[in-house]
Amino acid sequence: MSSLFHNQPPKFFIDGILNADIAILSKAITIIESQNENHQELGEKIIEGIINKTGKSFRLGITGVPGVGKSTFIESFGNEVLKHGHKLAVLAIDPSSDKTKGSILGDKTRMEELSVKENVFIRPSPSSGNLGGVARSTYETILLCEAAGFDFIIIETVGVGQSEIAVSKITDFFLLLMLAGAGDELQGIKRGIMEMADALVITKADGANFEKAKMARSEYAHAMHLFQASESGWIPKTLVCSSTENKGIDEVYKMIEEYKNFTISNGFFSQKRKEQQFDLFLKTIDEQLKHKFYSDPKINAAIEALKTKSSQSNFQPFSLAKKMLDNFFKRNK
Amino acid sequence: MSSLFHNQPPKFFIDGILNADIAILSKAITIIESQNENHQELGEKIIEGIINKTGKSFRLGITGVPGVGKSTFIESFGNEVLKHGHKLAVLAIDPSSDKTKGSILGDKTRMEELSVKENVFIRPSPSSGNLGGVARSTYETILLCEAAGFDFIIIETVGVGQSEIAVSKITDFFLLLMLAGAGDELQGIKRGIMEMADALVITKADGANFEKAKMARSEYAHAMHLFQASESGWIPKTLVCSSTENKGIDEVYKMIEEYKNFTISNGFFSQKRKEQQFDLFLKTIDEQLKHKFYSDPKINAAIEALKTKSSQSNFQPFSLAKKMLDNFFKRNK
Numbered sequence: 001m002s003s004l005f006h007n008q009p010p011k012f013f014i015d016g017i018l019n020a021d022i023a024i025l026s027k028a029i030t031i032i033e034s035q036n037e038n039h040q041e042l043g044e045k046i047i048e049g050i051i052n053k054t055g056k057s058f059r060l061g062i063t064g065v066p067g068v069g070k071s072t073f074i075e076s077f078g079n080e081v082l083k084h085g086h087k088l089a090v091l092a093i094d095p096s097s098d099k100t101k102g103s104i105l106g107d108k109t110r111m112e113e114l115s116v117k118e119n120v121f122i123r124p125s126p127s128s129g130n131l132g133g134v135a136r137s138t139y140e141t142i143l144l145c146e147a148a149g150f151d152f153i154i155i156e157t158v159g160v161g162q163s164e165i166a167v168s169k170i171t172d173f174f175l176l177l178m179l180a181g182a183g184d185e186l187q188g189i190k191r192g193i194m195e196m197a198d199a200l201v202i203t204k205a206d207g208a209n210f211e212k213a214k215m216a217r218s219e220y221a222h223a224m225h226l227f228q229a230s231e232s233g234w235i236p237k238t239l240v241c242s243s244t245e246n247k248g249i250d251e252v253y254k255m256i257e258e259y260k261n262f263t264i265s266n267g268f269f270s271q272k273r274k275e276q277q278f279d280l281f282l283k284t285i286d287e288q289l290k291h292k293f294y295s296d297p298k299i300n301a302a303i304e305a306l307k308t309k310s311s312q313s314n315f316q317p318f319s320l321a322k323k324m325l326d327n328f329f330k331r332n333k
Numbered sequence: 334m335s336s337l338f339h340n341q342p343p344k345f346f347i348d349g350i351l352n353a354d355i356a357i358l359s360k361a362i363t364i365i366e367s368q369n370e371n372h373q374e375l376g377e378k379i380i381e382g383i384i385n386k387t388g389k390s391f392r393l394g395i396t397g398v399p400g401v402g403k404s405t406f407i408e409s410f411g412n413e414v415l416k417h418g419h420k421l422a423v424l425a426i427d428p429s430s431d432k433t434k435g436s437i438l439g440d441k442t443r444m445e446e447l448s449v450k451e452n453v454f455i456r457p458s459p460s461s462g463n464l465g466g467v468a469r470s471t472y473e474t475i476l477l478c479e480a481a482g483f484d485f486i487i488i489e490t491v492g493v494g495q496s497e498i499a500v501s502k503i504t505d506f507f508l509l510l511m512l513a514g515a516g517d518e519l520q521g522i523k524r525g526i527m528e529m530a531d532a533l534v535i536t537k538a539d540g541a542n543f544e545k546a547k548m549a550r551s552e553y554a555h556a557m558h559l560f561q562a563s564e565s566g567w568i569p570k571t572l573v574c575s576s577t578e579n580k581g582i583d584e585v586y587k588m589i590e591e592y593k594n595f596t597i598s599n600g601f602f603s604q605k606r607k608e609q610q611f612d613l614f615l616k617t618i619d620e621q622l623k624h625k626f627y628s629d630p631k632i633n634a635a636i637e638a639l640k641t642k643s644s645q646s647n648f649q650p651f652s653l654a655k656k657m658l659d660n661f662f663k664r665n666k
Binding site: 044047048051052054055056136139140270273274275277278280281282284285286288289290292293306307310311313314315316317318319320321322324325329 | 377380381384385387388472473606610611613614615617618621622623625626639640643644646647648649650651652653654655658662665
């Protein structure tokens with residue numbers, strides 16, 4: 001951590017965030033993301049100090065395969081969000097960042113217009129493999145941004161892996177970007193991701209591409225139609241847009257507003273948030289429970305010893321597991 | 334439990350199983366499947382008493398959608414197995430048994446020829462929803478059957494849900510039955526299930542259907558080819574057969590023999606068994622750890638109380654989870 005922020009107490013960060021100090025907000029996010037135990041403790045205190053100022057933003061998850069035009073869409077859509085008087089934070093989760101494949105954020109030109117605007121905060125989150133970790137640090141980053149006054153938060157993922165599921169569990173709305181006529185197979189988007197989407201937006205409906213996009217729209221609308229109705233009562237929408245020509249972007253915004261009003265009035269909005277918070281709680285319990293058990297040095301040694309014995313046909317997985325747990329809890333008595 | 338077996342000590346069951354007493358074997362399986370704690374304790378002792386006589390069978394998983402002809406295939410294939418001097422046990426896992434949809438086992442005429450033969454034991458296992466439970470009771474049923482001298486064990490599932498995954502983790506070979514020309518979409522068989530298969534057998538290649546089956550065979554062979562090579566070095570095979578005309582059944586048997594010899598000689602057979610046993614151990618740890626935590630009455634009460642609070646925006650899933658775990662471990666110290 002840079003020396004400016006070295007050894008600052010929680011209050012320094014809490015006050016800074018509540019005063020919308022972007023440099024301090026950024027540093028607090030770094031603290032939240034850190035695996036270091038002191039940072040984690042500090043992070044907890046910061047969250048505790050700002051928790052009462054959170055929860056007031058709209059949380060929008062956006063995903064799509066590489067090449068679908070996520071950055072240009074967010075650039076264009078972000079302007080629309082600002083036009084409506086919001087403060088916008090864009091959090092980008094990049095599972096590929098530690099691979100040579102190239103990070104979605106490595107490209108310095110991404111959202112370059114949007115990033116220099118007032119009331120905009122853009123923050124890449126190099127995810128560290130661990131999905132539970134993504135959910136936790138992204139969720140807490142949302143809270144920090146909310147406390148700093150950002151009331152519209154976009155969480156962007158790459159649409160190739162499992163981070164979409166994690167993100168759908170901490171957002172109010174899940175938007176899937178698709179290309180027209182990019183071939184079948186739903187462009188590598190898994191059916192499960194389509195099923196999660198509250199809306200599907202076909203990008204790059206520019207010039208000659210427009211007709212193709214409209215055709216794709218009805219195809220996808222049909223495909224979406226086959227999925228089960230969502231719990232919210234909301235019928236997933238299919239739209240087309242051109243980010244470069246700024247066409248259809250306002251409709252996407254309107255549709256999201258419509259969703260928000262619809263789900264707030266039927267109670268689903270708060271019900272979903274409540275369930276998300278409780279799910280995060282239960283998931284953390286499960287993770288920490290395992291962590292507690294497997295980080296016990298005696299358990300570790302016993303498991304290593306068993307590994308070699310597991311080739312024997314008289315290895316008894318169930319009773320061995322039971323005995324090991326009994327010993328663990330006896331020792332912790 | 335019927336009075337004949339009431340209050341019998343473990344030794345009664347152990348001796349009965351090792352003497353291939355089918356009535357006692359059946360009762361022992363019922364004990365293994367029971368959720369009753371006394372039965373579970375008795376079950377553990379029985380397993381302990383027979384564990385040294387297990388591991389010598391070939392464990393074959395068979396799946397396919399309803400209507401693919403699993404029963405007639407197993408009837409026909411079972412005869413082939415008997416011809417080669419084996420003792421055959423057929424365990425059928427039926428996840429739908431508690432629904433009105435109709436049990437795959439409700440049909441009394443199933444495998445009626447096979448079931449009356451000597452050296453054959455057929456046992457339905459109404460699964461009780463819990464997948465971990467399926468894996469455990471089915472695995473232990475395999476052990477009991479092996480101790481009773483059955484050296485070829487078929488585990489049959491319906492091919493519609495997740496029990497296939499559980500079964501693939503306790504079997505040596507996973508066989509998927511498919512129909513020819515039943516339409517695309519791989520007949521509702523998920524890609525994941527196809528990927529698990531060591532072989533795909535197209536059933537009902539009878540009369541005029543034979544040509545269609547052969548065509549389907551090359552299509553499926555192509556599809557299978559697209560999957561990653563399996564760890565074993567075995568290239569998944571695609572065969573056709575007619576159970577009613579008893580055509581191609583011997584080839585299926587030969588292919589499985591070939592697999593067995595191939596994987597025994599390259600070490601994969603025992604490596605896989607070892608990994609399966611260790612996986613069962615780790616999975617049991619995870620399950621039991623959760624069970625221990627969630628069955629604690631204080632934890633239960635605390636979680637119920639939190640549920641109502643989770644609608645508040647200042648609900649802190651991560652620190653609440655941490656505190657609850659700390660309290661749990663403190664109390665168990």
